[in-house]
Amino acid sequence: MTIIDAIKIAFRSIYANRLRSILTALGMIIGVASVIALIAIGQGTQQGVKQEIMGLGANLVFIQPGSSTDQSTGSKGGRGSSTTLVLSDVDAIMDAEIEGLYGASGQINFPAQAIGGGNNDRVDVVAVDAEYAYVRDLNIEYGSFISDNDIARKSMNIVLGHAIADSLFPVGDPIGESVRINLGGKFGFNFRVIGVLAESGGQTVQDTAVYIPIPSLMNRLRFLKNPTGGTTIQQISIKIDENADEQVIKSELEDVLLIKHDVIEPDFIINSQNDLVNAASAVSKTLSILLGSIAGISLIVGGIGVMNIMLVSVTERTREIGIRRAVGALSKDIRLQFISEALVVTIGAGIIGVIVGIAIAVIVNGRMIAGQQMATVIELWSVLVAFGVSSIVGLISGSYPAHRASKLDPIVALRTD
Amino acid sequence: MIELSKISKDYYTEAGTVHALRNIDVKIQSGEFVAIMGQSGSGKSTMLNILGCLDQPTAGQYSLDGINVGDKDDTYRSILRREKFGFVFQSYNLVPRLSAVEQVELPLIYQGANNKREVALEALARLNLDDRAHHFPQQLSGGQQQRVAIARSLVVQPQVVFADEPTGALDTQSGQEIMKIFSDLSKEGITIVLITHEQHIADQSSRILEMSDGLVVSDTLRARDPL
Structure with a gap:
């Protein structure tokens, strides 16, 4: 057959x-x-x-605070709960002149309500320095990003993420308009819009964030005050050469911060974008x-x-x-x-x-x-x-x-x- | 052509050993038309199955054209059935769901033949079933079904056709038609071994073997009735 x-x-x-x-x-x-x-x-x-x-920007390394330790009980808090990372760490990193390191930027994030143009929306407020747009590869659609001048003047200027600009100001140019950031109850501050970011295209938070200069809030919000007198930040973003050896840069960064913080064990966590992807x-x-x-x-x-x-x-x-x-x-x-x-x-x-x-x-x-x-x-x-x-x-x-x-x-x- | 010597077949049941065939010696010449008669249980079906290589003897020698086939393996015996034998059963044994022409094609499929449809249609035409080629078994009368079964047995040009009470399930007239076919085949030189328990059927053969209790009790050569 x-x-x-x-x-x-x-x-x-x-x-x-x-x-x-x-x-x-x-x-x-x-x-x-x-x-x-x-x-x-x-x-x-x-x-x-x-x-x-990857949409966070290419070739990034992130530094975040480590977990806090209660001095009396020794019990550990969650990751990032420590207040050891401060704004001056960014300067220390830049001063170290690490090879293959292009820039560093500190940031503080907190959720808030934004009111402007007769509308309101939930936003992620990101308090940043002037390096942030360069380090994170942000594109500006209108106006400009936060400048060194804004930082020096502690200006009340704000840059809107694309989706936020659309929701607060669906018609007309938002540049020059006033936006109020409510932190809940007592805290509310008025900012002036100086720029709008281009649409990110990815699934990132950058479209729903607003950006303000770090120093503008430093004196006004007590929770930012560190026991050592510096400004506590939540993250340092570092842009590195794509051909540089990530591991070498990470270990050099660790050395810089160990000396700066005067500790033996790191009180911070260093992750590269690849670590997160993996x-x-x-x-x-x-x-x-x-x-x-x-x-x-x-x-x-x-x-x-x-x-x-x-x-x-x-x-x-x-x-x-x-x-x-x-x-x-x-x-x-x-x-x-x-x-x-x-x-x-x-x-x-x-x-x-x-x-x-x-x-x-x-x-x-x-x-x-x-x-x-x-x-x-x-x-x-x-x-x-x-x-x-x-x-x-x-x-x-x-x-x-x-x-x-x-x-x-x-x-x-x-x-x- | 066929030579059985000292063939025995025993069945083992819970009630004990049944001797279906006891030391049988039979020779069948090419072209003979042999009718096997006997009571049920006399061993005639067992003998037919052994002759047709469907079953194997417990003891004895079965030689076909000088070759001992009694102890050959399953594949060898299957090929013998496929190439040299045709079978016709009382209950027709057609495969349900296959049309008449497909029934006839079956042996050709296993032979690996090429022009199966053509050859099968010719075989059906020979039995005047051309107009029933695409009918299914349940659409055919008993006599027609049996003619399909005969066509199936003939399609491979067999040397021997074995028929186990081929008219047993048919009315007299259909039975006569079927017997006429066997008689014609015999005239063409095909060896036929046929089981029956009706004398008038046996009367159309050239030789009658009568069996009883596993033994051949009589072996009569006879002149054929002109039909």
Whole structure:
């Protein structure tokens, strides 16, 4: 018997048991489709996180305060809870003239309400120095960013993120307009708009932030005061040469700050953008593996379904097997027939599953689901793995029933009703 | 052509050993039309199955054209069935869901033949079933189904056709038609071994073997009735 004849016979009997074949295939279709769709979602999330971090600006190193230690109890606070990072650390870093270091900028972040142009919005206030726009690669759409002059004068000037400018001043030029920043209850300050940032294009906070000069708030907000008399900042961003050795720069930065802070153990944390990407990738990679495994399990369950149906089919068709043996079918012809049948079902299901999986990934891509912007990346390897595994599952599920069919005694099979 | 010597077949059941065939010696020449008669349980079906290489004897020698085929493996016996034998059963044994022409194509599929459809249609035409080629078993009368089964057995140009009570499930007239076909085949030189328990069927053969309790109790050569 030729393979083509075996496949023809397989199609005949699959067609004859249409409903059963479809239900059997459905298990495999769901398995294959979910492998592809879930891995696409996992990969999309991974890539989204990566882009978000890269969108912060290329080649950045971040320094944040370490955890605080209660002097009396010794208990540690959360990361970044220490007040050890101060504005003068930025000067110390710049004075060290580290090779490959282009610039450093300190910042303080806090949420607030912005009121202007008769509208209001929640914003992230970022108090920065004049280096910030350069270090973080910010693009100005209108006006200008905070200048050295603003810092020196402690001016009450403000630069708006693109989305905030749109929401407060949907019509007309916001430059020169007044914006009030409310910190809740008692604290409220009036600023004058001097610039608007260009749209970032990424999923970053920069569109919903507003920028003010650090010194403008220093004297007014007591929580910024450090016990040592400096201004506590929450983060120093450092721009480095993309060809520079990140590890060398990080260790030099550590040395500078250890001396400046006069401590042996760092009371700060240094992370590069790559560290953040790697940490985030590790999380989303775990997510991908988890989703893939769940989908893989459903593929195996589908395979068990195929084997089950094939066993039933062999039992039901015992007499037919006897007839075929009587007219000259070899034992291996019978085996080929049943394996072909299992393979046609699973490969067919694999093809449909690939189409459905890709369709789901394409449909979901870019949609908001449960408040999350979904992004999917269809991986060729996931398609090949899903399809390959379903075919192998088909081969395995078909083998045992086919073996049983091929070993039937023709006489016994012919006597079966 | 066919030579059985000291063939025995035992079945082992919970009730004990059943001796279905006991030391049987039979020779069948090429072109003979042999009718096997006997009560049910006399061993005639067992003998037919062994002759047709569907079953293997417990002891004894079965030589076909001088080759001992009794102890050959399953593949060898399958190929013998495929190339040299045709089978016709009382219950027709057609595969459900296959049309008449597809039934006839079955042996050709396993032979790996090329022009299956053409050859199968010719075989059907020979049995006046051209107009039923695309009918399914349930759309055919008993006599027509049996003719499809005969066409299937003939399509490989067999040396021997084995028939196990081919008219047993048919009315008298259809039965007569089927017997006419066998008689014609015999005239063409095809060896026929046929089981029946009806004398008037056996009367159309050239030789009657009567079996009882696993033994051949009589072996009669006879002149054929002109039909």
